[in-house]
Every structure is written in C-alpha cells, then in structure tokens.
Amino acid sequence: MSTASDLRPAVLVDPNRWPQLAHVPSGPLAGASAAVVHALLRRTAGRLPVRLVYPGGESYGARDPHAPELVIRDPDRMARRIGRSGLIGFGEAYMAGEWDSPDVVALLSVLAGSMGELVPAVLQRLRPLVLARQPRSRNTVTRARRNVSAHYDLSNELFALFLDETMTYSSALFDQLPGSWENLAQAQHRKIDRLLDMAAVGPRTRVLEIGTGWGELCLRAAARGASVRSLTLSREQELLARQRVAAAGLADRVEIELRDYREVTGSYDAVVSVEMIEAVGYRDWPGYFRTLERLTAPGGRVAIQAITMPHDRMMASRNTLTWIQKYIFPGGMLPSTQAIMDITGYHTGLRTVDMRSLGPHYADTLQLWRERFQRNSAAVAALGFDEVFSRMWNLYLAYSEAGFRSGYLDVYQWTFAASDQRQQ
Numbered sequence: 001m002s003t004a005s006d007l008r009p010a011v012l013v014d015p016n017r018w019p020q021l022a023h024v025p026s027g028p029l030a031g032a033s034a035a036v037v038h039a040l041l042r043r044t045a046g047r048l049p050v051r052l053v054y055p056g057g058e059s060y061g062a063r064d065p066h067a068p069e070l071v072i073r074d075p076d077r078m079a080r081r082i083g084r085s086g087l088i089g090f091g092e093a094y095m096a097g098e099w100d101s102p103d104v105v106a107l108l109s110v111l112a113g114s115m116g117e118l119v120p121a122v123l124q125r126l127r128p129l130v131l132a133r134q135p136r137s138r139n140t141v142t143r144a145r146r147n148v149s150a151h152y153d154l155s156n157e158l159f160a161l162f163l164d165e166t167m168t169y170s171s172a173l174f175d176q177l178p179g180s181w182e183n184l185a186q187a188q189h190r191k192i193d194r195l196l197d198m199a200a201v202g203p204r205t206r207v208l209e210i211g212t213g214w215g216e217l218c219l220r221a222a223a224r225g226a227s228v229r230s231l232t233l234s235r236e237q238e239l240l241a242r243q244r245v246a247a248a249g250l251a252d253r254v255e256i257e258l259r260d261y262r263e264v265t266g267s268y269d270a271v272v273s274v275e276m277i278e279a280v281g282y283r284d285w286p287g288y289f290r291t292l293e294r295l296t297a298p299g300g301r302v303a304i305q306a307i308t309m310p311h312d313r314m315m316a317s318r319n320t321l322t323w324i325q326k327y328i329f330p331g332g333m334l335p336s337t338q339a340i341m342d343i344t345g346y347h348t349g350l351r352t353v354d355m356r357s358l359g360p361h362y363a364d365t366l367q368l369w370r371e372r373f374q375r376n377s378a379a380v381a382a383l384g385f386d387e388v389f390s391r392m393w394n395l396y397l398a399y400s401e402a403g404f405r406s407g408y409l410d411v412y413q414w415t416f417a418a419s420d421q422r423q424q
Contacts, residue, residue: 010073011097011387018388021092024077025084033083034076041070041079050110068107074098091323091399095392104395105367108402112409139281139331141260145233147331148279152234156214157383162373164188167214167240170275170305171362171411179364181372187365191305191358191413192220192274198354198415199270199303201226208268208295210261211276215241215254221272222253230256231264262287267297274305275411277340282318282333285340286347293348293418302350302416307362309409311336328396337412350416362411363404370397 015022025033045052045061052060053071061067072078078098081089093099101107139147163169164185172179172187173194179187196217201207203225209217212232218241221228232238238258245254271292280288292302314336325332344350373380373393380390403409 011095011391013096013388014386017386018095021096021388025080030080030084034079037079037082038075044111045070048110050107068103068110069101070107071100071102072098073100088321088323088326091327091392091395094395095327095388097391104398105370105402105405108399109406112402113406139284141262143331144260144279147329148233149235150330151328153236155383156236156240158380158385159214161376161379161383162369166216167244168192168216169213171358172365173358173361174364177360177364179361179368181368184365184368187361188216189220191361192217194356195272195274195303195305195413196221196224196270198413199272199301201270201272205270206268206297208264208266208271210271210273210292211279212237212241212256213274215244215256217272217274218245218254218256219248219250222248222250226253226270228254229264229266229268230254231259231261232256233258233260261291264291264295266295267300268295269297269300271296271300271302272304275307277304277306278332278334279329280333281331282335285335286343289344289348289350292416293350296418298418300417301353303413304416305358305411305413306340307334307409307411308337308340309334309403311338313408314339324396324399327392334409337410340414344416349418351418352414353417354413354415356413357410358413359404359407359410362409363401366397366401366404370394370401373397 013022041052042060044050049062049064049067051062051067051069053069054060054075055073074093074097077096078089078093081093081096081098083089085092094104159169160167164181166185166188168188168191171191172184173191174183174187175190199207201221201224205221205224205226207221207226207228209221209228209230212218212230212234214237215230218228218230222245230241232241235258238256241256245251245256273292277285277288292304296302314334318333341352344352377390380393381387385393400409404411
C-alpha cells in the first residue's frame, strides 16, 4: 500500500476562484470544535477498519496494513473545517489538500457503510443548529435553470474527457460485472434500451423525455420509429444534442427544447426521465410525479431511472446543505424508495409495474469515469480547470462510487402506469 510520502503536497488555493475555501475558521470556538473533531476521528478509527496517519507517521486505528488510510496533511486546518461545517468541511479539506488517501473509494466506502454511526447521537441532535441549511424556497423555473447550468454547462469538452462516446451521464447496465471501458458504450445502450422497452417505445410512439442529457436516449428512441420531444435546461447540452441528432439524420423525429418540464402540455404514450428527479428538490417531488401523470396518455407508461438513498438518512439531511449540493449539484436531493412509493401512492394514480436495481452497475460505471478523468488530468487543466477543481471532481466521483459499493446508495429503473392500467 502507498504511504503518506507517496501522496502529492497540499494544494494552492486561488482565493479569487475559491473564496470560501481560502478561509479557514479561526477563533476559540473553532479551536474547541477542532478538538472535538480530533476525538471523533480517533473514535472512528477505533471502531471502523480504517487507519489515521498524521504528519510524521503517527497512526491510529486498524493494524491491518491493507486497511484504508486517511492521511492527514494539516490536522488543525482540516479539523477546524470539519468542526465548522461537518461533512462539507471534510470535503473542503480534501479539495484544499489537507487530507488524502491512497484509495479514496475504499476509505469512503467504509465511512458510507457506517454513516449513521460516525457521530454520537447527542451530537447528531445538534445537527440542525450547527450545520448550514438548504434554502427553504421552492425550486422555481428560474432557480432550476441556474442550478442545472452550474453543473451541466461547465463545458461539453470536460464531460467528453471522462464519458464514453455515447456521452451518457447515468448508470450503465453491463451484461456482466465487473464492467470494462471496452463494454461501457454497449452497456449504456443496454440501459437505455431496457428503459425504452419498459415504456413500450416503438414505431409511432409519442415520447416525452425530461432531461435530454447529450441526446443518446433521443437517438435510440427515434431509431425505433418514435417521435421524441426532449426537454433540457442546459444550453450546452441542447447545443450538442441538436448537433448529434442532425448528424444522425433524425431531426425530423426529434425535437429538443430548452424548457422546464412544468411548462409542458400535451399527451404522450411514454414519458421517460433518466436521473433527473434528483434535481427536482424535496418539496417539488409531488408536483413532479403529478406532472408525469398529467402528461401520460391513457394506456401510456412512465419510466424513470432514479438514484435513491436510505429513508432515514434522507429525512435527516433533507433540510441541511451537503457538500454535493454546495459544490456539485446545487438544489439536488436524492429520494428514498419509500418516498417515491408514498408520493406516487398518495398524490397520483401512478402505480409501480416494474422495478430493477442497477446499484453495482453504477459503482462500476463511476469507477470507469473516475479512472478516465484521472488519466486525462492534463487535458482537464488545459480547459482552464485548476487542481482544486480536479480534486473536487475526483472526490465527487469517488464519493458517489463509494456510496454504491457500500450499498448506501442505489439506482432503480422504475416503470409506472395509471392504476387502471396495471394489468395491461
């Protein structure tokens, strides 16, 4: 296993690009909080199969030489960040190079598998008082456009550096695991085709897609003879998806619009949406499913792909700001399977006709993306993204992969029909 000496030095943080990251909490309260964090870290190392490695080689925790390591480069700065902002501070400390690990995924997988036990119950009860809260206002059309743009309009070239040639940014479905880069594009087609099959998409089917991505599902549906109306809030995605549709000679069957799903009228045989519910927002989930039902023609189907998290953790975190929300997906929130079933059962006439978990497939998909992103680090820098950004993106991909590998996260293809269609 690598040691602390193998890892790169701390990162230079540009205060103009990362003003919040450049500031480290100071003062007596920050110092006291840091002391509590150090105690919690050693408590964690004593309970979980991980090892803390401090500057100079001092270590705590697991004796197994293969146990995941949390290599702490700047104990005081890291602890002050965590003491002030919890897991946001933990992520920011990684971005700033204050901690690292020879295997970030392995480390985070252990932590994710014990998420509810890392902090003592007495301190968990203080969570609403000390951690930043999400904005309580609804996810308006204007806010939704801004949130989507913050992630998906970064650069089409950036996404092309780690996605496969299909430019599909969601879980693949491999024919066997582990997945490989050589099979990723085919696995993405397998995922899309299964969703289209469950939605009964074929010749002359009227399809509404909520969340275009870069257009691969449009192309697959139109190739079946369907007519597709696809919605996106990302100008970058709209531009490239239109180009890809035109290049495929399918512009007469596909219409791509820069439009919010709440602004749409009409009736469609199939309404499909891949990993878009995560951007809707907790308070808007009932309206989202009512809209899907409203837009589905009699006899039609709704087919979505949704990332899920445990219900108790969803309820505990639904009002607090997370690192992912602050830096990666502003306004995002993962539902639980219970939340989806409760909302569709109480607020709509939609009923489940099929569910399939793809969790292990997402873990492998994310691993392949992460490895390619790391291999293309020089090209990422050439696009103007600095090392803090690259560390942030690496942590995002590793954090997500760890969530699926530990079972903390899952992803489902989920098909619905109106209650009177269930036997069809």
